[in-house]
Amino acid sequence: MVSFSVSLTGKPPSFVDRTAFPLKGDITTSEPTIRDVKAAVTTKFPKFGKERQKITISGEKAPLADDVKLSTLKGKELSVKDLGAQISWRGVYIIEYLGPILIHALVYHFPKVFYGRDVVHSDLQTFLYLFVLVHFAKREVETVYVHRFSHGTMPFSNVYKNCGHYWGLGGLVLAWDLYRPGASKIQTSNEYLRTIGLILAFAEVSNLNTHMALRALRPTGSTKRAIPYGYGFDGPLTGAWGGVSCPNYFFESVAWGTVAWVSGSVGAWVFFIVGTGQMLIWAKKKHAAYKKEFGSAYPKRKAMIPFIY
Incomplete structure (x- = not known):
């Protein structure tokens, strides 16, 4: 007693x-x-x-x-x-990712409401619109079926802060600039779109693979942590500096960096830079936590960007 x-x-x-x-x-x-x-x-x-x-x-x-x-x-x-008052982490994620899906669909399909005129979208705009829908739909599916959370809930007040990035930058700012009338004049070839599609598919599948690897490390209902190994986490050789602690963030950054580059959209660049900056901060903290917990047993890796950071 x-x-x-x-x-x-x-x-x-x-x-x-x-x-x-x-x-x-x-x-x-x-x-x-x-x-x-x-x-x-x-x-x-x-x-x-x-x-x-x-x-x-x-x-x-x-x-x-x-x-x-x-x-x-x-x-x-x-x-x-x-x-x-609390809300589940899973619930917050679902709300976060639902915003961009709804906002992009509204801006793309009802341009007259947002721009005051109809827009005949270019192939590139349609391609990027479909990518955005697939990306955030994937995030919703991962939230429900893949991710396991160390903490069950967070303060409800955080919902507004967390949604600001996705609903604001990833939703309204990105959609407004991607589908605007001026951007519809950008012409691309089918071969170019196929190349971009392969890069984005590589980034998305690699990101999903990382999330599945992390899920496999943690039994249901457990907060147990273990050293992740395998694709993305390790370099060309096991333990080489080419590996990183948070490859999911790296692949996410590759995807949005590609969108920003091919579209030339200011909104896409803002979303990419702000998102990558935040992921670099998270990666540094997670990298430090791995090193503190596992000490000398933890492989020589960078936090997020291979060979660099």
């Missing part, structure tokens, strides 16, 4: 009585963890689910992982903060 005491920080949700804190009690499990403390808070306040609780050591900002044992925190005071 282990006794616990947890105080409340920040603004409490309406259904939590601040006078109930510090919340004290006993945990009878053999190896009580932070997960048990969250369960005790939820037992006292059923609407205060574990997903919206942030447990920290009093005076510190870093959240304690659910599997941290209370025996390692003897003498430490715990605090709980409300993270607000």
